[in-house]
Amino acid sequence: GAVVSQHPSWVICKSGTSVKIECRSLDFQATTMFWYRQFPKQSLMLMATSNEGSKATYEQGVEKDKFLINHASLTLSTLTVTSAHPEDSSFYICSARRRATEIKRVQETQYFGPGTRLLVL
């Protein structure tokens, strides 16, 4: 169990367009989802925390108007990169956290999706 999917896995777009990335928890309800970004040969950097039914909390330095996050249900969060530019090209990874009452293995409360690779031309 505890599968998280992301769609699309790859996206190539022109500069100035917007790109939407979906993150779904397939077999559990995720009250909280996290969005990370990873540039080549670097670590994962947390961009924002998304809570179902409320506004996302963004990390310092992340533009909330550029990276729109919507967490409309307990199984879906979306990240929209608006007016994408080449410097936004990166690997975007979402992660979902189970409801506290559903955590069976305290060791692994945060489950990662397979990532979405974005290339902006």
Place this chain on the structure above:
Amino acid sequence: GQSLEQPSEVTAVEGAIVQINCTYQTSGFYGLSWYQQHDGGAPTFLSYNALDGLEETGRFSSFLSRSDSYGYLLLQELQMKDSASYFCAGPNTPLVFGKGTRLSVIA
């Protein structure tokens, strides 16, 4: 703030044992996790320590000393497929990741 420090690169021979260290500075601590990431892939969970001591999972073990703010990942009987980046992460959710250690296993 929170930071996790680990070596940037490690090279080891196939069949050998390698230890990847992680020191951390966090406000509050709930546990140290380890993730493996192959090139082009997402991180996959390896191990977790909430208490001091050694946790063993097959060829991988992880150790934690909370008094020293220190942990390590131990990989035994190294195989070529273990060549990847390894991240320590903590202390709670959302996970904060160390910069990663790139392990190269050579024949």
